[in-house]
Amino acid sequence: MATTNLTLDTFPTTVDSDGITLVDFWAEWCGPCRSFGPVFERASEEHTDITFGKVDTEAEQQLASLFQITSIPTLMVFRDGVLVYSQPGALAAPQLEQLVQGARELDMDDVRAQLAAQKAEQEAQNAEQESLPATK
Template structure:
């Protein structure tokens, strides 16, 4: 499978309807983005069960702003609809492979419990 372009329209469907989604926030003028692109594309071919999406920050300014993207490339990963990883900077293939393995190995029950606890804590402060 290859990467696919992700836009604000249909964004939530992609996140909600797929178990694991990797998003590369990038721009055509960005040198590190161009260096990361083949690494990301190769991983997409090696992991057809994962959605590898590319978000062009120039064309999708509203989506980039919603995620407070201030540095590109930025990699974000969603698992079962939960943002589980976000990091700016280009990764090499070994680093991306470690992220993929880490995301696959997550105990999502524990992640959801942690998210619920953080939400309760924020609400208690209000």
């Protein structure tokens, strides 16, 4: 499977689907992006059961802004619609392969439980802050 160009319109349906989606935020003028591109493309050909998407940050500035992309390349990994990895920097082929295997091995029930616990903790902190008396 070749990589897919993602846009503001196609991004949500692509990453929210079941399975693993890797997204490369890149730009033509970026040297490290050009170095990482062939590595990403080869991985897409080796792992045909995974969706590999690319976001051109020049053409999709609103999408890059939405994800607060400040350094490229930035690689994101989504599994079953959940963002499980986000890191700037080009990876070598062995590092990308390790990342793919890690995404495959994730226990998504455990990931969802951790996310629910974090959300509950944040909500409890927010409720506690709201109940504190206002200071002048």
